[in-house]
Amino acid sequence: xxxxxxxxxxxxxxxxxxxLIGAFLRAKVGIFQRSFMxxxxxxxxxxxxxxxxxxxxxxxxxxxxxxxxILIAIVFAALPLSTPKFKWSDxxxxxGRLWSYSQIIMLFMWGGGLLFALILLVPLFDVHNGFGxxxxxxxxxxxxxxxxxxxxxxxxxxxEATSLAMTSATIGAIIAIGVGxxxxxxxANKGNTNYISSFDKLPDELKSGLLPKNKRxxxxxxxxSSILIDPFAFHLILVLxxxxxxxxxxxxxxxLYANLSIPAFSLAFxxxxxxxxxxQLVKADEYIDNRIMNSIGGTATDLLVAFGIASINLTxxxxxxxxxxxxxVFGIIISYFFYRILSKNYFxxxxxxxGIFTFGWxxxxxxxxxxxxxxxxxxxxxxxxxxxxxxxxxxxPVEIAIITFSPLFILNGxxxxxxxxxxxxxxxxxxxxxxxKWFRFNLKGRA
Numbered sequence: 001x002x003x004x005x006x007x008x009x010x011x012x013x014x015x016x017x018x019x020l021i022g023a024f025l026r027a028k029v030g031i032f033q034r035s036f037m038x039x040x041x042x043x044x045x046x047x048x049x050x051x052x053x054x055x056x057x058x059x060x061x062x063x064x065x066x067x068x069x070i071l072i073a074i075v076f077a078a079l080p081l082s083t084p085k086f087k088w089s090d091x092x093x094x095x096g097r098l099w100s101y102s103q104i105i106m107l108f109m110w111g112g113g114l115l116f117a118l119i120l121l122v123p124l125f126d127v128h129n130g131f132g133x134x135x136x137x138x139x140x141x142x143x144x145x146x147x148x149x150x151x152x153x154x155x156x157x158x159x160e161a162t163s164l165a166m167t168s169a170t171i172g173a174i175i176a177i178g179v180g181x182x183x184x185x186x187x188a189n190k191g192n193t194n195y196i197s198s199f200d201k202l203p204d205e206l207k208s209g210l211l212p213k214n215k216r217x218x219x220x221x222x223x224x225s226s227i228l229i230d231p232f233a234f235h236l237i238l239v240l241x242x243x244x245x246x247x248x249x250x251x252x253x254x255x256l257y258a259n260l261s262i263p264a265f266s267l268a269f270x271x272x273x274x275x276x277x278x279x280q281l282v283k284a285d286e287y288i289d290n291r292i293m294n295s296i297g298g299t300a301t302d303l304l305v306a307f308g309i310a311s312i313n314l315t316x317x318x319x320x321x322x323x324x325x326x327x328x329v330f331g332i333i334i335s336y337f338f339y340r341i342l343s344k345n346y347f348x349x350x351x352x353x354x355g356i357f358t359f360g361w362x363x364x365x366x367x368x369x370x371x372x373x374x375x376x377x378x379x380x381x382x383x384x385x386x387x388x389x390x391x392x393x394x395x396x397p398v399e400i401a402i403i404t405f406s407p408l409f410i411l412n413g414x415x416x417x418x419x420x421x422x423x424x425x426x427x428x429x430x431x432x433x434x435x436x437k438w439f440r441f442n443l444k445g446r447a
Contacts (some may be wrong), residue, residue: 015306018043026209033207036177041300044309053314064092065311068147068438071304076299077242077268080276082293097438099391104426107336109136111422116330125323130410135331138168142365143305148265152407163313174363180372192352195377220292235292242272267403335363350382357384
């Protein structure tokens with residue numbers, strides 16, 4: 001049958017139904033509440049079981065594996081439009097410690113995973129030279145980065161990349177939640193947490209996800225009158241405009257040079273950044289509400305996660321089970337090392353709160369990290385989230401550059417050079433951290 005726009009509606013309708021089911025299960029069923037699993041992951045797993053790779057009950061179209069590539073471009077287009085004004089000098093003075101800590105971990109996850117695979121997995125199992133990048137794509141980046149990197153490799157002929165990256169992200173999210181909850185419970189009982197005394201006394205809204213009336217926040221402010229245009233539509237238009245231009249620039253680059261495969265999401269981010277600066281120049285940025293922009297990006301992320309998991313090809317996972325499992329175990333070990341060792345040497349105050357947040361981020365993406373932080377710091381008194389929001393501003397371009405150019409390095413046989421660049425840069429930042437006294441070896445006196 002020929003594909004039509006109605007197929008898009010059906011796909012969105014099915015995934016929306018699964019998201020509603022996922023939200024209901026999380027809100028009302030005890031086992032899902034205790035798992036702290038987001039509705040998007042529950043929906044994706046249901047879609048995988050009932051979709052074409054499972055029992056083939058749900059009538060998904062053959063194009064559901066294409067949606068994540070579009071949705072990740074929307075997420076990245078919204079990112080610069082939702083970033084508040086800042087000064088670089090103020091940022092490094094306030095959050096230099098958390099920035100260096102997070103940046104080092106991110107670089108070591110990308111470079112370390114690649115090095116591990118090149119030394120062990122590529123010779124033993126004859127996997128793709130970019131196989132090691134699947135670890136950081138799924139763990140540090142989450143489903144969005146998995147979609148971006150998988151799509152880039154898929155366009156170069158590595159067809160299995162997207163399914164493997166999405167599986168890595170799903171496993172990472174489950175590990176982040178499962179292991180994270182165990183670490184929280186253990187450290188709460190040992191007295192290492194500063195803002196909760198018992199894991200068993202968590203508020204109901206953290207378990208169910210349903211907010212009581214006295215704890216609800218506004219989605220955002222109306223910055224334009226509905227007489228002119230609906231405020232939400234205004235913000236959505238800006239995001240879709242940046243996404244569209246990014247896509248056309250990507251296509252234009254490929255038409256000039258076949259090997260110039262710069263992903264649409266990277267260019268959408270760049271267009272969004274230029275658009276934000278232009279609006280600041282003409283004093284129109286005051287009409288952008290960051291909370292609405294974040295909500296648009298969050299909506300696209302929920303859909304991306306659900307579609308991404310539902311479109312996983314289980315045959316690919318089975319065929320790569322042994323090397324993939326070894327890579328995941330390696331990722332778990334180094335993630336725990338970063339949390340257990342580095343966090344205590346970086347932070348004199350709130351080491352556990354910052355450590356568990358980063359553990360959630362490097363295994364299950366930022367959304368999972370925020371969920372874990374809310375458990376140990378319900379009122380965000382540790383300022384971890386505020387500091388990370390600033391720290392991520394210089395991290396984002398580095399991450400986008402790695403996601404954008406790492407497939408090109410691999411395609412041109414420069415995988416060892418990419419390994420040296422990522423790990424080498426991580427060590428340079430570590431030395432700077434030691435020089436600035438952000439990083440210390442003395443473990444005494446930690447709060």
